[in-house]
Amino acid sequence: MNKEKRRLIFERLRENNPHPTTELEYTTPFELLIAVILSAQATDVGVNKATRKLYPVANTPETIYALGVDGLKEYIKTIGLFNSKAENVIKTCRMLIDKHNSVVPDNREDLEALPGVGRKTANVILNTAFGQPAMAVDTHIFRVSNRTGIAPGKNVLEVEKRLLRLVPKEFLIDAHHWLILHGRYVCKARNPQCGSCIIEDLCEYRDKTE
Numbered sequence: 429m430n431k432e433k434r435r436l437i438f439e440r441l442r443e444n445n446p447h448p449t450t451e452l453e454y455t456t457p458f459e460l461l462i463a464v465i466l467s468a469q470a471t472d473v474g475v476n477k478a479t480r481k482l483y484p485v486a487n488t489p490e491t492i493y494a495l496g497v498d499g500l501k502e503y504i505k506t507i508g509l510f511n512s513k514a515e516n517v518i519k520t521c522r523m524l525i526d527k528h529n530s531v532v533p534d535n536r537e538d539l540e541a542l543p544g545v546g547r548k549t550a551n552v553i554l555n556t557a558f559g560q561p562a563m564a565v566d567t568h569i570f571r572v573s574n575r576t577g578i579a580p581g582k583n584v585l586e587v588e589k590r591l592l593r594l595v596p597k598e599f600l601i602d603a604h605h606w607l608i609l610h611g612r613y614v615c616k617a618r619n620p621q622c623g624s625c626i627i628e629d630l631c632e633y634r635d636k637t638e
Contacts, residue, residue: 429577429632437578437627438599441606444626448605450556453479457532457557458524459487464552465517465544470508478504489530493521516544534558548584551604561600563591568611569604575615577632578607 451472454460459479467475482503486492492500500514507513520542524530532553533539539550551564563569565584573579573587579594581587595603614621622628622636 433630434578434594435596437576437630438596438603438606440626440630441610442599442602445606445609448602448609450552450605452476455483456487457553458489458530459483460557461520461532461542461545461549461553462492462517464549465520466504466507466513468509468513468544468549474507478507489521489524493518493525513544519543520545532557534560536562551588555601555604559601561592561597563588563604565591566608567617568615569607571617572607572611572615575620575631575633576627 450460452460452463452467453476454463463475463479466478482492482500485503486495495503495518497514497518500517501510504510504514523542524532528538534554534557536547536550536554539545539553540547545553548564548566551562554560554562555564565573565588569591570581570584570587573581573591579587579590581590591603591607592600599606610627614625620633620637622631622633623638625631628636
């Protein structure tokens with residue numbers, strides 16, 4: 429895909445949704461961090477249902493840590509893998525209290541040292557909480573990047589690096605959200621909605637649907 433076509437794609441995505449953001453509900457970087465840890469192999473809708481009950485009761489490292497693993501499980505038991513997630517969240521809260529004065533760090537190294545936080549989660553926090561040009565490549569972004577030809581790659585890290593290199597700078601902060609939403613609602617895995625896609629004429633996917 430050439431540079432001009434890529435620019436046009438992001439111009440259209442921006443025009444359609446000027447201020448994209450995550451569908452996870454949060455009010456602080458800490459709430460976002462916990463929500464993202466809980467969202468692994470779970471839907472944002474499911475995580476939001478749980479955190480709507482949890483956050484009014486506990487939404488700081490200290491208050492969630494005070495719940496303990498078993499106490500936290502009661503709030504998140506509707507989410508997949510809740511047992512291991514509860515343990516990771518409690519350990520993360522302890523580490524934030526002990527090493528970071530209960531403040532979520534704004535750098536990759538410290539974020540990835542937290543239990544339950546991998547590269548993708550760190551990228552979400554860096555981008556969404558701290559406005560850094562990071563690209564959290566999930567299944568949606570991986571599919572859209574490859575299918576459209578925006579930034580093809582064999583694995584998520586390859587796609588991440590290509591996106592950071594190829595997406596025009598003015599779109600970098602929001603590109604992550606546009607691509608996720610496009611993959612979630614339009615460029616779906618099994619039945620892409622090509623007929624109603626705003627970038628269909630620019631997309632290089634060969635097997636477009638009616």
